Amino acid sequence: MPGAKKQSTAERDPVKRIVLILFLMFLAGEHAYGESEESAVIDEEAAAGESADESSLPASPLDRRLERERLSRRNPFSITPHKPNYLLPLTYNKSPNNEPFTGNDFTFDHTEVVFQLSFKVDLWHEFYRNNGYLSFAYTAQSFWQAYNTGNSSPFRETVHEPELMLSFLTDYRILGFRNRVITAGLVHQSNGRSGDLSRSWNRIYGNFIFEKDNLYITIKPWYRIPENEEDDDNPDINAYLGYGEIYALYYHKSNVFGLLLRNNLRSENRGSVRFDWSFPITEKLKG
Numbered sequence: 001m002p003g004a005k006k007q008s009t010a011e012r013d014p015v016k017r018i019v020l021i022l023f024l025m026f027l028a029g030e031h032a033y034g035e036s037e038e039s040a041v042i043d044e045e046a047a048a049g050e051s052a053d054e055s056s057l058p059a060s061p062l063d064r065r066l067e068r069e070r071l072s073r074r075n076p077f078s079i080t081p082h083k084p085n086y087l088l089p090l091t092y093n094k095s096p097n098n099e100p101f102t103g104n105d106f107t108f109d110h111t112e113v114v115f116q117l118s119f120k121v122d123l124w125h126e127f128y129r130n131n132g133y134l135s136f137a138y139t140a141q142s143f144w145q146a147y148n149t150g151n152s153s154p155f156r157e158t159v160h161e162p163e164l165m166l167s168f169l170t171d172y173r174i175l176g177f178r179n180r181v182i183t184a185g186l187v188h189q190s191n192g193r194s195g196d197l198s199r200s201w202n203r204i205y206g207n208f209i210f211e212k213d214n215l216y217i218t219i220k221p222w223y224r225i226p227e228n229e230e231d232d233d234n235p236d237i238n239a240y241l242g243y244g245e246i247y248a249l250y251y252h253k254s255n256v257f258g259l260l261l262r263n264n265l266r267s268e269n270r271g272s273v274r275f276d277w278s279f280p281i282t283e284k285l286k287g
Contacts, residue, residue, distance in 0.1 A: 082137040083118035106151040163187035177210040198233040214251040
């Protein structure tokens with residue numbers, strides 16, 4: 001057919017990866033151990049919906065988060081954070097891309113404000129053999145030209161990311177690391193625009209969380225759900241964002257250091273590296 005193109009080996013390989021992910025998810029369900037005895041003990045006040053004392057929470061950062069999420073399910077007014085929520089009051093972009101907006105009478109500043117809001121809601125827990133929980137999450141990341149006052153301080157872009165996730169607690173040990181959580185998810189990511197400014201894609205992903213002392217590593221491969229050629233606004237998005245990411249977190253006292261790696265694993269190589277550092281400013285606010 002005219003315009004049809006043969007699927008390359010690079011494009012077929014992710015299909016095999018996602019089949020492997022789903023198979024591992026099945027194994028996790030067969031061997032998942034449910035909530036540990038330590039995290040299963042909740043006093044009567046916490047069971048009634050009151051928050052637990054910090055000293056009663058488990059020592060591991062991951063166990064503390066799992067315990068807090070479990071307690072929050074008992075409070076119908078609670079919203080659980082998903083990805084990091086942050087505000088960067090000043091960021092610098094060396095070469096902002098004005099090309100898609102050439103019809104406008106202005107250019108973007110190099111400086112802007114970036115912020116992200118992210119939350120999730122549990123829909124169903126104890127999904128299989130007293131383990132597993134189904135959740136819905138939503139993340140919005142905005143790039144705001146707050147200092148571009150001559151052009152009414154426009155939002156350059158806002159990226160919307162709703163997702164559905166099924167997670168199981170696990171207890172595998174691999175190369176000295178302990179695999180704690182396996183998640184399979186369906187995610188849509190879009191900037192909410194149309195035409196030449198549109199950027200959207202749908203993915204199926206697996207996420208494997210490994211723990212060793214204060215070091216955490218997440219391995220997150222994904223597979224892009226194909227679209228019709230005439231409807232695909234971003235046919236080469238895999239060439240830029242790749243087929244997955246690896247994220248490492250290290251906890252040191254009150255500080256958390258993170259390193260995110262992405263690569264398209266192609267001969268025409270592209271990738272990205274991001275370094276994070278968060279620390280407490282107040283009891284409920286981190287910098």
